[in-house]
Amino acid sequence: MEYSKKMMSAFVVLASTGLFAATAYQNQVGFITTSPKQMAVVGAEGQEIVFKTSSGNEVLKVTAPKAEIWTPAGDTAASLVDFSEITTAGKYQAYIGDEPLGHPITIADNALEDAAKASLKFFYFQRASTALEEEYAGEYARAAGHPDTAVKYHASTGKTDANATFNGSKGWYDAGDYGKYIVNSGISTYTLLQLYQQNKEYFDKLSLNIPESKNEVPDILDEIRWNLDWMITMQDDDGGVFHKLTTKQFAGTVMPEKATAQRYAIGKGVEASWNFAAVMTLASDIYKAYDAEFASKCIVAAQKAMNWALANPYAVYEQPSDVGTGSYTGATDWATKLWTYVELYRVSGNKEILELLKKLPINRKKARLQSWQQNYMLGMFTLATNPDVFEQELVDSATVIITSMADDFVKSLDNNGYGVALEKEDFYWGSNGVAANKGMVLMHAYILTKDEKYLNAALGIVDYMLGRNPLDKSYLTGYGVNPVMNPHHRPSQADGIEAPVPGMISGGPNASATDCAKKYIDSKAVAKSYYDNSCSYATNEVAINWNAPFAYVIGSIQAIASTGKTYDVHTPVAASYELMSIPAKRAVRVAPTNAGKRLVIRGQKVQVEYVDRNGVKSYFNLGGKRIR
Numbered sequence: 001m002e003y004s005k006k007m008m009s010a011f012v013v014l015a016s017t018g019l020f021a022a023t024a025y026q027n028q029v030g031f032i033t034t035s036p037k038q039m040a041v042v043g044a045e046g047q048e049i050v051f052k053t054s055s056g057n058e059v060l061k062v063t064a065p066k067a068e069i070w071t072p073a074g075d076t077a078a079s080l081v082d083f084s085e086i087t088t089a090g091k092y093q094a095y096i097g098d099e100p101l102g103h104p105i106t107i108a109d110n111a112l113e114d115a116a117k118a119s120l121k122f123f124y125f126q127r128a129s130t131a132l133e134e135e136y137a138g139e140y141a142r143a144a145g146h147p148d149t150a151v152k153y154h155a156s157t158g159k160t161d162a163n164a165t166f167n168g169s170k171g172w173y174d175a176g177d178y179g180k181y182i183v184n185s186g187i188s189t190y191t192l193l194q195l196y197q198q199n200k201e202y203f204d205k206l207s208l209n210i211p212e213s214k215n216e217v218p219d220i221l222d223e224i225r226w227n228l229d230w231m232i233t234m235q236d237d238d239g240g241v242f243h244k245l246t247t248k249q250f251a252g253t254v255m256p257e258k259a260t261a262q263r264y265a266i267g268k269g270v271e272a273s274w275n276f277a278a279v280m281t282l283a284s285d286i287y288k289a290y291d292a293e294f295a296s297k298c299i300v301a302a303q304k305a306m307n308w309a310l311a312n313p314y315a316v317y318e319q320p321s322d323v324g325t326g327s328y329t330g331a332t333d334w335a336t337k338l339w340t341y342v343e344l345y346r347v348s349g350n351k352e353i354l355e356l357l358k359k360l361p362i363n364r365k366k367a368r369l370q371s372w373q374q375n376y377m378l379g380m381f382t383l384a385t386n387p388d389v390f391e392q393e394l395v396d397s398a399t400v401i402i403t404s405m406a407d408d409f410v411k412s413l414d415n416n417g418y419g420v421a422l423e424k425e426d427f428y429w430g431s432n433g434v435a436a437n438k439g440m441v442l443m444h445a446y447i448l449t450k451d452e453k454y455l456n457a458a459l460g461i462v463d464y465m466l467g468r469n470p471l472d473k474s475y476l477t478g479y480g481v482n483p484v485m486n487p488h489h490r491p492s493q494a495d496g497i498e499a500p501v502p503g504m505i506s507g508g509p510n511a512s513a514t515d516c517a518k519k520y521i522d523s524k525a526v527a528k529s530y531y532d533n534s535c536s537y538a539t540n541e542v543a544i545n546w547n548a549p550f551a552y553v554i555g556s557i558q559a560i561a562s563t564g565k566t567y568d569v570h571t572p573v574a575a576s577y578e579l580m581s582i583p584a585k586r587a588v589r590v591a592p593t594n595a596g597k598r599l600v601i602r603g604q605k606v607q608v609e610y611v612d613r614n615g616v617k618s619y620f621n622l623g624g625k626r627i628r
């Protein structure tokens with residue numbers, strides 16, 4: 001007792017004299033000259049922080065404000081120190097007394113441009129069916145992998161000829177594995193198309209140094225096209241879309257060209273078909289200016305996929321028992337349908353589609369943050385930013401949904417020592433994707449209202465991902481003082497180069513990880529539940545659906561700063577298509593005869609299968625716990 005009291009008073013003396021070094025967490029990449037600039041500092045409340053140029057000139061003094069808890073970082077409070085007053089480009093360093101605090105600070109007009117470009121270049125590095133040449137890939141040049149010119153049909157596609165094949169080449173590898181999955185490709189592709197559509201002036205000129213850089217098409221659209229060309233191969237003759245193209249089991253840790261096991265189209269279902277329809281529709285508008293023939297193919301493919309999904313509403317994807325690659329099961333099918341109707345009405349003005357759209361709920365209660373499972377907000381983004389196309393009432397509802405969701409995020413910044421709009425509940429598989437998607441909602445709220453509080457909250461998320469977090473980690477490979485070094489990404493693990501492929505966003509802290517990161521799970525400081533080791537797919541894999549929203553947020557912020565323009569809410573529509581007829585007699589959603597509960601054997605285990613009235617199946621163990 002006596003002893004600990006003495007220790008305590010020693011601590012108080014040391015702390016108040018500043019002998020205990022304070023720790024700062026900051027964006028390690030850079031700050032745009034005109035943007036807000038903040039760092040989170042632990043152990044500095046009330047102390048004076050001095051900012052100096054690299055030649056030692058003092059430019060600003062700030063007293064560290066009251067330290068506040070940010071729950072995901074645990075119970076160590078931090079002061080959010082604001083140095084936005086520095087608006088001259090240059091290199092700076094913060095100090096407490098003579099002690100340097102945090103990392104060197106870079107301020108520049110284009111401070112985020114290289115990182116934004118790298119996050120897009122990642123998609124080039126993920127290209128299947130092509131060699132990456134040194135001219136574009138530098139030391140990460142590699143041989144071509146997965147030609148995918150002779151893809152077989154798994155029985156789950158409904159095809160019976162075991163020897164038949166099709167050409168499913170191109171596309172982006174999903175993640176650290178070599179699979180290509182429609183539902184995850186869909187949201188990623190939409191997100192990048194929006195980035196382009198909303199910031200054309202900036203992206204029309206931005207070079208990514210890819211093989212198509214010299215053609216007339218903006219590089220970002222050339223990159224997206226690589227994936228669209230694959231997606232379109234995934235449509236069956238009857239219009240239905242295969243769920244994924246993968247091997248039966250994940251490959252070992254080898255370079256793409258060494259992963260030569262047979263690839264299959266697996267499953268055919270409503271999730272993939274609706275998703276495909278939405279993306280192809282948006283593509284049919286954006287590519288019209290560059291390749292009208294391709295644009296027409298896209299709009300036809302979209303309608304065929306929709307008609308198939310309308311006729312087969314119970315065709316929900318189920319992972320076959322002989323397949324172990326990512327399942328991407330359980331996406332909310334009606335939300336994807338809503339998103340498709342929004343996109344299709346936008347380019348056609350078809351009244352029948354509008355009627356179908358109006359039957360679906362457009363209200364805040366139904367809105368969930370976008371993810372591969374939930375595409376509701378994607379529809380809202382398009383609705384709210386197309387007031388010339390949609391009725392005022394729909395546009396207003398979508399606008400309220402976006403801004404009220406963004407308001408909740410902004411509210412979470414109250415008394416938040418890190419200034420990061422993330423909450424404890426956000427730290428599950430792909431938390432950095434959650435962060436970036438929140439940023440995308442915030443950017444839309446900014447686009448719609450021009451209120452800078454939303455833009456600044458989105459920037460806070462970028463700062464978090466680039467280092468303003470309790471692990472002092474830049475989650476963007478190749479960028480920052482302390483970046484992720486060992487992501488779960490087969491090429492980075494197998495290429496013999498120490499640094500991973502640059503421009504990749506790691507999935508990030510996951511308080512429910514059950515892999516090798518388990519020992520790092522910190523339920524009291526969820527934002528620390530992370531392991532920078534390639535063995536941890538649950539905290540340190542990379543994926544296209546996490547990179548895309550990050551590219552969206554950092555790219556939009558840099559585009560706005562570079563062009564001095566905020567996006568005009570009135571999105572121009574390039575195309576006007578006449579749709580083919582929608583089948584009058586559609587399958588009606590009535591309770592399928594097998595609705596209810598029954599015991600089944602799956603993977604040698606007895607489980608409870610529950611079929612809801614839409615025919616959607618879910619599984620539970622005998623203890624009642626849901627199996628994912």
Ligand code: 9MR
Pocket residue numbers: 174175176177179325326327328429430537541542543
């Ligand atoms: O991002 C997916 C996450 O939401 C799921 O919880 C997880 C487990 O099913 O799968 C993640 O997606 C992985 C996919 O299944 C296969 N490719 C790698 C993806 C990222 O880890």
